[in-house]
Amino acid sequence: ETGVTQSPTHLIKTRGQQVTLRCSSQSGHNTVSWYQQALGQGPQFIFQYYREEENGRGNFPPRFSGLQFPNYSSELNVNALELDDSALYLCASSSPGGDRVIHEQFFGPGTRLTVL
Amino acid sequence: AQRVTQPEKLLSVFKGAPVELKCNYSYSGSPELFWYVQYSRQRLQLLLRHISRESIKGFTADLNKGETSFHLKKPFAQEEDSAMYYCALMRSGSRLTFGEGTQLTVNP
Secondary structure: OOOOEEEOOEEEEOOOOOEEEEEEOOOOOOEEEEEEEOOOOOOEEEEEEEOOEEEEEOOOOOOEEEEEOOOOOEEEEEOOOOHHHOEEEEEEEEOOOOOOOOOOOEEOOOEEEEEO | OOEEEOOOOEEEEEOOOOEEEOOEEEOOOOOEEEEEEEOOOOOOEEEEEHHHOOOEOOEEEOOEOOOOEOOEEEOOOOHHHOEEEEEEEEEHHHEEEEOOOEEEEEEO
C-alpha cells in the first residue's frame, strides 16, 4: 500500500503567475482534501474532492481551484498568485463511507510554495 | 463557527515529567476531536481520536464537553515525544479545523 504523494516538493513563483500542485491519494482512498499551512500556523482547509466532485470548500477565493481524476489523484490550481499564498500545501486522502464511522485522513509531505 | 484554540505555542518539559497540551474548541454540533503530531522532517500523522478512547505512545486525551476542552496528557514525557502537536476538530465530510499547534520540547 503506497502512501499519499505530492509533487513538486518545492516551487518558487512570482506574483501574478499560476501554479498547479499535484497529489496522489493513498491506495483505496476516494476523497482528497487540500490544506494551506502558513508559517507558524495550523493547516487551513481549502477544499475537498469526493469521486471527482467538489465536496466542500473553506474560506478561500475562487482563484483557488481543483480537480480530481478518475484514479482519485488531484490537482490544486492557484491563479494570480499573491505573496500571502506562500505556504506549505498539504494534501490528505481518506475513504469515508456511507456509515457514521469517521475515517482517518492520511497526509502527504506537502509542497512548499514560495511567491516572490 | 467552529474554532480550535491551543493557547501555548511552545512547551518545554524535562524527561520523565508530566506533560499536558491544552486544546479548547467551539462548535455548535457534536464534536469529533483529534490530536495530530508532526515529528521533525516527517509528515503530519494522526496520534489519537476521542471516539477511540485509546492511549497511543502513552498519550491520552479526554473530551470535556462542559469545558469544551480536549487536552492531551502523558504522565512521563520522553525525549522522542518532542514534536509539533495539533488539535483538530472534524466537521461533516471529513473536513478538519486545526489549532495553531504547540511545539513540545522534552529536555534530557
